[in-house]
Amino acid sequence: MTGGATSRKALVRRPSPRLADGLVTHIDRTPVDAALALRQWEVYVVALRAHGWETIELPPLDDCPDGVFVEDTMVVYKNVAVIARPGAEPRRAETATTEEAVTGLGCSLNRIREPGTLDGGDVLKIGDTVYVGRGGRTNGDGVRQLRAALEPLGARVVAVPVSKVLHLKSAVTALPDGTVIGYPPLVDDPGAFDRFLPVPEESGAHVVLLGGGKLLMAASAPRTAERFADLGYEPVPVDISEFEKMEGCVTCLSVRLRELYG
Numbered sequence: 346m347t348g349g350a351t352s353r354k355a356l357v358r359r360p361s362p363r364l365a366d367g368l369v370t371h372i373d374r375t376p377v378d379a380a381l382a383l384r385q386w387e388v389y390v391v392a393l394r395a396h397g398w399e400t401i402e403l404p405p406l407d408d409c410p411d412g413v414f415v416e417d418t419m420v421v422y423k424n425v426a427v428i429a430r431p432g433a434e435p436r437r438a439e440t441a442t443t444e445e446a447v448t449g450l451g452c453s454l455n456r457i458r459e460p461g462t463l464d465g466g467d468v469l470k471i472g473d474t475v476y477v478g479r480g481g482r483t484n485g486d487g488v489r490q491l492r493a494a495l496e497p498l499g500a501r502v503v504a505v506p507v508s509k510v511l512h513l514k515s516a517v518t519a520l521p522d523g524t525v526i527g528y529p530p531l532v533d534d535p536g537a538f539d540r541f542l543p544v545p546e547e548s549g550a551h552v553v554l555l556g557g558g559k560l561l562m563a564a565s566a567p568r569t570a571e572r573f574a575d576l577g578y579e580p581v582p583v584d585i586s587e588f589e590k591m592e593g594c595v596t597c598l599s600v601r602l603r604e605l606y607g
């Protein structure tokens with residue numbers, strides 16, 4: 346181990362052929378094209394690689410329709426991976442392979458335990474501030490356990506309400522300068538964040554920070570992409586229509602690991 350080197354690894358999992366059987370909560374179910382989903386996922390993975398991320402593919406879970414939304418299975422802060430306990434019972438089978446993978450990468454492990462529930466999609470890290478959405482998938486005990494796991498490492502864990510969308514990061518993510526972005530009709534409390542910038546499209550609220558000011562975003566938010574370009578960022582659009590039909594967004598298709606020591 347040579348301490349100090351920052352790695353850029355991203356965990357991904359290819360979509361199940363049964364993607365269409367996944368959960369939908371806040372939107373109407375519409376037909377999903379599993380073959381198109383696979384092609385969109387491949388383009389997403391290529392975009393990560395093209396911007397300097399080493400992608401690590403977790404074992405496929407064809408019997409877990411929502412397994413592609415790998416972000417929900419863990420939270421990584423510094424060198425610690427907190428294995429989630431998904432709020433939706435059918436998704437709990439997804440965490441075992443995630444745990445194996447992060448153990449192999451040298452992370453220290455912690456986990457959310459019963460009666461706590463927590464989905465990784467409810468956790469937004471901005472520097473050492475960790476916002477956690479208390480909503481449909483993450484309960485108060487999950488918040489308490491996350492706080493107990495991360496505060497000794499230097500994090501400030503801030504619980505915020507989530508009632509209008511599936512996960513906190515379905516409502517808000519953050520630009521590289523820490524400004525929280527969100528589509529106002531879907532954000533419970535914009536005042537919970539130090540700086541909040543409204544965006545004009547729902548999926549415009551979701552960005553993956555690729556580094557160097559590049560923002561991986563859904564192609565379905567062109568007006569927001571223009572605004573971000575106007576702020577000096579470089580949007581990298583990907584079409585994820587089939588995942589959006591299952592309430593997914595760009596963030597939930599990968600877990601980015603930035604602070605592992607290799």
Ligand SMILES: NC(=O)NCCC[C@H](N)C(=O)O
Nearest residue numbers: 367368414466591592593597
């Ligand atoms: N972090 C995320 O936004 N994950 C999306 C999960 C979608 C999946 N259909 C679910 O309901 O769990």
